[in-house]
Amino acid sequence: MSITILVAEDELDIRELIAFTLQLSGYTVVQAPNGEVAVQKAQELHPDLIMLDVRMPKITGFDACKQIKADPATGDIPVIFLSAKGQETEIKQGTELGAEAYILKPFAPDELVEQVKSVLTKYNK
Numbered sequence: 001m002s003i004t005i006l007v008a009e010d011e012l013d014i015r016e017l018i019a020f021t022l023q024l025s026g027y028t029v030v031q032a033p034n035g036e037v038a039v040q041k042a043q044e045l046h047p048d049l050i051m052l053d054v055r056m057p058k059i060t061g062f063d064a065c066k067q068i069k070a071d072p073a074t075g076d077i078p079v080i081f082l083s084a085k086g087q088e089t090e091i092k093q094g095t096e097l098g099a100e101a102y103i104l105k106p107f108a109p110d111e112l113v114e115q116v117k118s119v120l121t122k123y124n125k
Contacts (some may be wrong), residue, residue, distance in 0.1 A: 003125055004028045005116065006047040008038035008064065009082065010056040014105065018051065018082075021109040022116065035064030042074045048125045049116065051103075054083040054090065065097045078119050082107075 005027050009015035012033075019029040030045060032038040036058035042050055050068065052061035059067075061081055068074045080101045081094040091102045100119045103112060 004047040008032040035059035
């Protein structure tokens with residue numbers, strides 16, 4: 001069975017790099033350019049994992065996560081936050097919203113894949 005990962009990142013180059021890295025590891029990747037589209041795609045596709053950039057237009061990754069976690073249909077999907085800023089308060093906020101991991105940009109592709117595998121293993125995917 002194929003594992004689907006939803007990647008929400010407003011910077012196209014970064015989004016495509018993440019998608020390429022995950023696809024090389026055998027995952028199916030669906031891309032979203034902002035938090036609003038991410039929430040819609042999460043409801044439509046019910047992916048196995050959602051990766052959200054914290055700062056995006058329309059709605060932030062934090063707000064998208066709140067909406068996803070509040071919906072019984074998508075609330076059980078694990079979330080990983082991506083951010084260029086690693087302040088403790090932001091990481092704490094992401095964790096409190098239910099994120100499984102918090103990856104700082106720039107990241108090494110193998111680090112990204114390891115984090116994804118670790119979260120998916122925890123959820124038996």
